[in-house]
Each structure stands twice: as C-alpha cells, then as structure tokens.
Amino acid sequence: MNIPSRIEIPRFPGNKRIAVTTSFDDGHTFDRRIVAAFNAWGMKATFNLNSGNLRHTGKPTVEGDLKPGERAYLDASEIAELYRGHEVAIHTVTHPWLDRLDPSQIVDEVQQDRKALEDLVGYPVRGMAYPFGSFNPQICALLRGLGVVYSRTCVNAENCFPPAEPLAWASTAHQYATGPTVPERFQALLGNPRYSGVFYIWGHGFEFHDRNDWAGFERIYKPLSGHEEVWYCTNIELFDYEAARQRLVLAANRASAYNPSGIPVWVKAGDRLLAIAPGQTVSLRY
Numbered sequence: 001m002n003i004p005s006r007i008e009i010p011r012f013p014g015n016k017r018i019a020v021t022t023s024f025d026d027g028h029t030f031d032r033r034i035v036a037a038f039n040a041w042g043m044k045a046t047f048n049l050n051s052g053n054l055r056h057t058g059k060p061t062v063e064g065d066l067k068p069g070e071r072a073y074l075d076a077s078e079i080a081e082l083y084r085g086h087e088v089a090i091h092t093v094t095h096p097w098l099d100r101l102d103p104s105q106i107v108d109e110v111q112q113d114r115k116a117l118e119d120l121v122g123y124p125v126r127g128m129a130y131p132f133g134s135f136n137p138q139i140c141a142l143l144r145g146l147g148v149v150y151s152r153t154c155v156n157a158e159n160c161f162p163p164a165e166p167l168a169w170a171s172t173a174h175q176y177a178t179g180p181t182v183p184e185r186f187q188a189l190l191g192n193p194r195y196s197g198v199f200y201i202w203g204h205g206f207e208f209h210d211r212n213d214w215a216g217f218e219r220i221y222k223p224l225s226g227h228e229e230v231w232y233c234t235n236i237e238l239f240d241y242e243a244a245r246q247r248l249v250l251a252a253n254r255a256s257a258y259n260p261s262g263i264p265v266w267v268k269a270g271d272r273l274l275a276i277a278p279g280q281t282v283s284l285r286y
C-alpha cells in the first residue's frame, strides 16, 4: 500500500474551478421571475429581504400591471415556498442607512429582521447585505456579535473570496457593470484554465423591470449557467464550504483524513478525487 505524495484540499466541492454565486435585494415580486429562471438553469441565489416591507395578506401578492418605477413586495406567506433551494438573508427590517443609526437601533434592525425571516423559512438565517451598502467597522463588530456570518457591501473586488472581513464582503461586480460586462468578465475567467475563484454578481429584480430589460436579465445571467467546471452556490454555501475545508484534518503521515464538519469535503490525494462524508475518517492509502 502506498500513500499519496501530495494531498490537496480543493477550494470548491468536486474540485470545481469556479464558484458562481449571486444575490438580489429587497424582495419584490420580480424575484419570482429570477427564481424560475435560475431553477431552470441550475443556478443559485441569495435573496436579501426587508421583513418590514413584506405584505401580510396570507396569500401571494397580485402583481398587476406595474409600470416602470412601480414595485410590489412579496407576501410573507409565499417566502418559504418561493425561495426553496436558495438562501434567504437579512437586509434589515426597514432598509435604513445603518451608519446613521445608534447601536441599539442597528441591533434591532438586524436581529428583528433575522427572527422574522427565520419564522418564515424555518432555518437559521445567517447572511446579510447592507441596505444602500452603508457600513463601518463599528457596524461590522456589532453584526459579528449577533452571529451574522457575512454581509455584502457595494464594493467590487476581482478576488472577492475568502474575504479578510466577511462582514465587509465585496462582490465581483454589479449585474449591469460595464467595460467589461458581466458575461465578458465571466468568459475571460472561464477561458483561462489557470483561473480559480469566486464570481459573485448582485443586483435587484426591479432594475430589469424599470429598464424594460428582462432580455438583459437573460443576457447577463444565462451565460453563467451550465458549465461543468463551475459550482453554483448560495452565498452561505460558499462560507459553509470554506469553513468545512478549513476544519478538515489530514494525518501528518498523509495516510488518512478526518472530516469533522457536517457537509462532505473533497480532497485530491495524488490524482484521486475523494469526497469525505461528514464525520468520516478515511484511509488515503492506495
């Protein structure tokens, strides 16, 4: 029996080269169209919701004939079903500029939104996006104390993951970024076999509605879908996988590995790719 000469812990499940993640803010009825398309294309998204803006009629919001600039919020009763398989995340109760509030109000805005969303979806809500992208180091510290895992800003960074400060998380680009556009940026990375990293795009459904540009939605996002070398994940799945791979234990003699986390973690032992199940210790001898 041999031991592998080298054991790598790939960045993403299945040794995928690129992770594509997205997020959409504010919880308007336009999200339905995004979810339907993403489900068909095999893509994932995180939806940042203001619980204070959701309707409470007990039935799905009737959108009606909305003109550009007109927006209807989703009903609380449709949240769990609509976003199943995606991530629901915090966007505060009322969408204030957080850097204009005192700590007590910031805590209320975040914690009450979190609890209201958890009441709807039935799982711990741990992610967030800042309303208007407004934050500062004091706000990051408060959120850390509340157990918020990450919070997205409106800052862009080419190399956005893992972030030095998860509570000041930059995305790759806004969906309507130009020079180059989102599909152009993605094609450049996909076409470079040496590139590995996270491609994170965000926006709002109302941008397509207001511009009368749902063709733009398809033009921007569909080219990101359907690629063998890409892992499609929600924002929190990215952070959960990174935490799990950081916890993976490799024996010093390279003959075994232990996955103490709750999700499978992949290793590349020599040229063999192995998924180590949650809680399992496996031999790497061959």
Ligand SMILES: [Zn+2]
Binding pocket: 025, 026, 091, 095, 130, 131, 132
């Ligand atoms: Zn917003």
